[in-house]
Amino acid sequence: MRTTRRDFLKVTTLAGGGLMLTMTVPVVAKMLQEDKEGSRVDFNHFLSIDRDGNIVFQLTAHEMGQGSGTGLPMILAEELGADWSKIRLERADYDKKYDGLIRPTTGGSGTISWYWDPMRKMGATAREMLKKAASQQWAVPVEQLSTKNGFVLEAGTERKLSFGELADEAAKVEVPEEVTFKKSEDYTLVGKPIQNLITEAIAVGKGNYGINVDLPEMLYASIEKCPVYKGKLLSFDDTEALEVQGVLEVMAIPALQPAEDMTHVQEGVAIIATSTWAAFKGRKALKIDWDLGENRNNDNQKLEEIIESAGERFEEPAYRAGDYQKLKAEEGYREIEATYENPHQAHALMEPMNATAHYNGDSCEIWVGTQNASKVVLNVAKAVDIPEDKIAVHVQNSGGSFGRRYYPDTSIEAAYISKQLKKPVKLTWTREDGIRHDYFHPYQQSKFNGLINEDRVVGMQVKLIKTQDYVSGDQLWEHPYDFEHLEAFFNPVDGFVHQGAWRSVQVHSGSLGKECFIDELALEINKDPVELRNDLLSKEIEYVAFDRPTRPGQRDFGDIVLEHRRTLRTRNRSVLKFIEAEGLWNRAKVVGAGRGFAMDDFFGETVCAHIVEMEKDDSDWGVKIKKITSVLDCGIVVNPHFGRGQVEGSIIYALSALKYGGIDIKNGRVVQSNFHNNKLLRIDEVPEIEVHFVPSEEPPRGLGEPATPPLAPAVLNAIFDTTRKRIRKLPVTREDILA
Structure with missing residues (x-):
């Protein structure tokens, strides 16, 4: 407000x-x-x-x-x-x-x-x-x-x-x-x-977390969900499950149609018990027949084929400035191209997903760690068929979220079960549930083409293909770099799994290709990559008309975009000026080592740049990140202790995804299940991190997510500078680096 x-x-x-x-x-x-x-x-x-x-x-x-x-x-x-x-x-x-x-x-x-x-x-x-x-x-x-x-x-x-x-x-x-x-x-x-x-x-163990909720006469539940996205339950045999000590009841969980399309609740079978552990044990004894549906044969290869097919049928650009195609046909211009792959990513929360519900006949109480309690109310009201004003949500702290707890699926499930039992019920997901039934970061492929005339970059074309039907954070009119000729296309395709917000939402996907390709362009014209970014930010951004109607009293969209891009340009330049004044980029240039740079804004607000220092070594990865220096223009920093912590956390989160992330799909199922095959960064893998905030008198802007998007491209650019290996996808393996 x-x-x-x-x-x-x-x-x-x-x-x-x-x-x-x-x-x-x-x-x-x-x-x-x-x-x-x-x-x-x-x-x-x-x-x-x-x-x-x-x-x-x-x-x-x-x-x-x-x-x-x-x-x-x-x-x-x-x-x-x-x-x-x-x-x-x-x-x-x-x-x-x-x-x-x-x-x-x-x-x-x-x-x-x-x-x-x-x-x-x-x-x-x-x-x-x-x-x-x-x-x-x-x-x-x-x-x-x-x-x-x-x-x-x-x-x-x-x-x-x-x-x-x-x-x-x-x-x-x-x-x-x-x-x-x-x-x-x-x-x-x-x-x-x-x-x-x-x-x-x-x-001292008194944190107000959802998983710690304890109510009188509370029962405990766990749900075995259909392993394939949007599959259905055919039948189940609960004979052996009911023999497990502590198991009280077994019930089918139908496809609970949410109040909003973006929330899909998988069908499954719920075990009700006197403890969470008894419920987990009872689940293992269930025998279930599933109708795996149309997604039963899906896998990564099929997704890649769909993405490739979508890349051959782009129509009108979402944004156009100048005339890229006309310039491309003229003599004296050469074109380079590159394609980048950003896979599905899991949230990998430390506190498993959970919710506690107590249906009281004409009202329902929910105890849950949630980023969006209003969404909980909306969906629970529909699930238990009572008015929204009869839903009470007691918001708990969360042991990590990163966008995952924006979605109210556990609250919907817990409320439904409580209604059937007419008792308070705590629902707890296993670690495997949390990863295999996550709301994954969408898969995106970014195709970039650049036009070069001697030592100048004069045009860019980008084609985005994504398993989601919106592209906020990726549209090129949002970024501050100025190209005389620019085309941006977007093709959405259907996904095979749940999808949703992941730390930095869509910006992470857009940043990977954009910031890596800037470095590739710099190499082609023999220019320092930071210097090229300075050049692309030096020209005053011009107005571009958009072919979209405006209502009476509504601002022209072209004016909105112009103001937005000029603000971004100012903030990006302030970060680059700080880096130059402090000598941070030059300091990272060391004989025998490599360095990488990337920068981006988070939804037009905070701008973050990373400088990655790297060297070859004999580790399992083949290279070692020695240091990451981060510079942010985020307005007034209310609490620098938290601010630095959020930047450090974003870096570690993004590095985990870069080294160990990505989701594999086989026979419609998510292969990853726990921290053994969905690894997180270990403490000995965390490099030195140095954080700088650009002094500012502007109101504070966000710090929880802006450091995530530019991290991966900065590391990929550093890998090239260190090894001369150009990698354009995540995750990055030892084989990618040493091949």
């Missing part, structure tokens, strides 16, 4: 005394409800202050390791002038009333950026109300007062009042319509590496 002047804060006094602030807007003000005792408002409250000065922050964003439960209260506390040691965190349940006030989902690296203005407004408004209460008590102008470390202070004196002492009176003053925000040079919390508020609870 972007806060405007029309936003205001509703203030109430807590039943036990104190101040509570609730953020809303006039259009939904009537939705606020208070009880007769004047206790907390039951709508979208973020901040309360008790008489002891304790400040309770209500977390509505999902915490999945990125630090949102600390970053958000840091912003609010900064404007408030709070004592950080007094901050307490509470997890707020999902409430549909939040929709429209705050972002209803957690993803797209958008939590901090979306909440930046609302949190500042909340903190600044509370600050002014506390100051007003103090000014009335002391009979001094409010302009003489300030807040610091949980106190209101009077300038020129030693007088001070704690927030707790002022809370009751502050609740009675008029809410200011306008507030001013602190200047960045006065920040005492924002920009500091503050420890995560949930660390202690996690360390």
Whole structure:
């Protein structure tokens, strides 16, 4: 939500005394409800202050390791002038009333950026109300007062009042319509590496994770799913399963048609038991006959054939500037081409997928770690056939997500089972379930052609084929490089498996080919790859008309694209200027070693560049990554401790996919099943990582995903510089490097 002047804060006094602030807007003000005792408002409250000065922050964003439960209260506390040691965190349940006030989902690296203005407004408004209460008590102008470390202070004196002492009176003053925000040079919390508020609870085993939920009379469930995408259940024999100690019941799970097409729930057979382990053991004793359906014979080779066929039938370009085809036919121009393959990737979560549900006849409660509680409500309501306002979602922390927990399939399944049993049920997936029934990163092939005239790159053509019918993050009008002649084509094809968001969504697919091909073009014209990028960013981007209708009052799409590309150009150039000023690219040039570079933006927001330093060695891979230096233009960094952690995590995540990723399909089944054949990077494989943030006064932008997309192309470019082997696909094996 972007806060405007029309936003205001509703203030109430807590039943036990104190101040509570609730953020809303006039259009939904009537939705606020208070009880007769004047206790907390039951709508979208973020901040309360008790008489002891304790400040309770209500977390509505999902915490999945990125630090949102600390970053958000840091912003609010900064404007408030709070004592950080007094901050307490509470997890707020999902409430549909939040929709429209705050972002209803957690993803797209958008939590901090979306909440930046609302949190500042909340903190600044509370600050002014506390100051007003103090000014009335002391009979001094409010302009003489300030807040610091949980106190209101009077300038020129030693007088001070704690927030707790002022809370009751502050609740009675008029809410200011306008507030001013602190200047960045006065920040005492924002920009500091503050420890995560949930660390202690996690360390002692009290982390609020979905897999830890425990309810009275709760039963446990596990589902054997059809191993082939969209296959169906024919019959099952549960005789031996029911003989397993602890197994109580076995039931068929039908094709639970979700409320949205992008969520498909596989048919299967559920084991109900007195423990998760009994349910797992009972599953192994099941005998099931499946109708494997039209996907039964699918495999990687068939997918490659479909991709190849799609590559021969492109129609009109999605975007065109200049006239690539006309220029190609003229003398003096030569064309180079390359094709890049980005495979399906699994999420490989540490905490297995799970959900707990309690169907109560006319209502249903869900306990789940989810990035999108509103989607849980929508789909569970359909699965158990009750109104959406009868669904309560208690959002839990997650042990990793990377886009996977955006999809509500476990909640749908748990709710359905609970309805049949009329008891609370915890559903837990096995590690094998999580990998074989994942929502995989889509498969993409990128075909690039470039036109060269002497020492200039004058044109580019790209043809994208993807097992998904949308291409956001890949369209070439989104990138900042300027080519006089440009064509972009897109062909979607049907996939053989579930597909969905993977860390950095689609941008990872688009970045691989684009950033590798820039290096190939640089080699052809004998130019340093970073210098070529500087050249392609030096020309002012021009307006290009788009053949799409606009409604009255709607901006011309060409103007939107122009503004977008100019913003990207500015941010990309700021990263390159920082790299040049710090000498980071030149520093990486070492005799006997190689270096690689790549950069990209994440959905037009944060721009990230990686410099990879590499050398040959006798390891299992044939080369060793010595160091990765990352530079990001991401606006103000609220907490550099979390920021660096997110960049480091993205790098390790992307390196795992580069070395060990990719999904194999055989006879319609996903071959990979656990960490033995879907490996993750080991600690001794992690190179030195150095992270730099470009100084900025702009509002914060995302950091959870932007470092993932440019990592793979930077490594592939480094491999070429080190070995002279040009690799254009993932994963990269020892055979690829040493062949």
